[in-house]
Amino acid sequence: MPKRSAPARKAAHASSSRVRPQIFMSSGMTAPFCWSWIDKFFFLIKYSKSRYNCYHSARQSEIVCDLPGITGMNESWNEHSGNHMNTANIAMRIGIVGIGQLGASLAARLRQIGCLYLAALTREEGKAEELRQSDLFDAVTTAPEEVIPLCDLVVLCPPPQYIVETGKNLLPHMRSGSLLTDVGSVKNAIVQALEPEALAAGVSFVGAHPMAGDERSGWQYYQADLYHDKLCFLTPTEQTPFEAVEIIRAFWQAVGCRILEVSAEEHDLACARISHNLHILAAAIVLQNLSPESRGADQAALAGIAAAGAFRDMTRIASADPGLWRGIIELNAEKTLTALDELMTELDRFKQVIANQDWEQLTRLFTQAKTLEDRWREDVSIP
């Protein structure tokens, strides 16, 4: 990777950043675990803007990328898709638990940025053996006691419905003062169940949800850049030590994510709306059209032949792992029902307008949707 001189780096910062990072020294830290941590970091850098106020600008990735998360002894600069990505040696021993697409991609990325020590914990010996061949980890095991006590940070990557149980089983093996985070796409149920037990064990848990991954599952589908420029929710509570949040933020930033802090409740409602109910919707479209039982063999065959680009895009996620999505919906049932109700209210509105043959109103609704969609695509730079 090309290394830039300090003045060149400073100039790149000055031209692209709008928020000035401030150097935040360890002297301000209070929680005891931070003292054991801070010697592993050269320094941490912190926003000058308030945490809860940043999400309106969080889409501007240059801001996030200009806030180096973890800046270790070696610093390297990586011009990737036009952004100045800060990468750093992570002077932490990290355990990844549950190795699917998300866990393996995290490992690949951590390898890339020079993680000190990387351990994998999986349930199946066969999979452990495969992972040992992959060279993604320094250690792979099915026995938590072999690696978890060594880790400064443990990342829980099983399917969401197993995160709480897995976390609870690991806590007795974790060192006091160490950190725990997860990748669960549901947060409230996980945070509520896991954080008190973690704190009681002297471990700081910070709920995280990196919005990464696709409809495929399995560690074989790992990509080192899976997290690049993806949004990662952090859902600390009033109980979460501030410094733990800062380190976990820096960790996910180093992996490539943009960070957004919200409450777990707020997270779950937002994800029910823009993700969980879309999975139900995709499945519903498929069942409506392609199912010989509901549509008859001829109609289902005709739909399969006639289905084109819109159908392809709108049903892609129906290919996702059913067990994974059952777990997500189970953990977020109430908010998903709310989101489904909202969507059905919108559909009812369209039905009324069509039944009333109010074509002017239909044009207005389509125009409003197009304006919002086009603006969104412009904001997030989708071509």
Add this chain to the structure above:
Amino acid sequence: MPKRSAPARKAAHASSSRVRPQIFMSSGMTAPFCWSWIDKFFFLIKYSKSRYNCYHSARQSEIVCDLPGITGMNESWNEHSGNHMNTANIAMRIGIVGIGQLGASLAARLRQIGCLYLAALTREEGKAEELRQSDLFDAVTTAPEEVIPLCDLVVLCPPPQYIVETGKNLLPHMRSGSLLTDVGSVKNAIVQALEPEALAAGVSFVGAHPMAGDERSGWQYYQADLYHDKLCFLTPTEQTPFEAVEIIRAFWQAVGCRILEVSAEEHDLACARISHNLHILAAAIVLQNLSPESRGADQAALAGIAAAGAFRDMTRIASADPGLWRGIIELNAEKTLTALDELMTELDRFKQVIANQDWEQLTRLFTQAKTLEDRWREDVSIP
């Protein structure tokens, strides 16, 4: 383009085709216009399978591609995406009416395959001037009488709600014995209104719907390969002369389409299900999530930041032209309401299952949808 020898061509046919084409000579033709046409074609080739029975195999594009539509004096073979695409000089004078993405793409493709004469008819002088600069057409005009009487075939490409009116206005200018087709994504309303008047004017109208185009509108977005391997519905009636259907079939095949003949009613219901209600759905998802009026400014902003890949794909078509889609829904209101009701029934089923916390049943529904979706993707070769 590389030219193959006749034996090589024959060998390619033999290895990939399952339906043997039969040579169909002009002697079997009855309608008078065919005699004026047939001298413009070297020969026509016709299915040995019955027309209405072919759609179960229509996805196998090698079959369609092995049935050369129009085989003119010059024949060229084009190895494009692994298929043997038959292209030919089209010895017809063709008029395209209404030049948006579809009309301009058709022109670009017809140019590529050596159309004899290509005329554009548009309503606006300013646009006509632009089109003259584009070199897509031999003639561009706003006056139907200047080009329509010269044309052997007229293709109606305005937005669907203007097709009937446009067609009726052109019929007085069309030569008796000439052909008329369209690209309207709704068929029953158009065929019912246009075919009787066309027949009365001695013109054969064959309703067509090539499922091509994307969410962008405007002739600037033309692509010569827009129709390549796309499905094109033909919706002839009992009144449509058989030979007219064969020539229009050959025309759309030469442009690159796979052909599927169904009734206009059957077409409209299928498209309401796999296309029209998806547009409403995309708009509904956008309005549910991104509208500050319905969701509040903060929630709408949060949704905009959190929305990821699934949202991007499922709302892409909300960017389509509102006027175009208002017209489509207006012409196909009844079937669209049916399709929306079916979809809402599916969504209700999911709601019940979630409300009852019947997670096994939820897994079954997701699994069923995944199986159908995966099989469909395999059938149509989506990676």
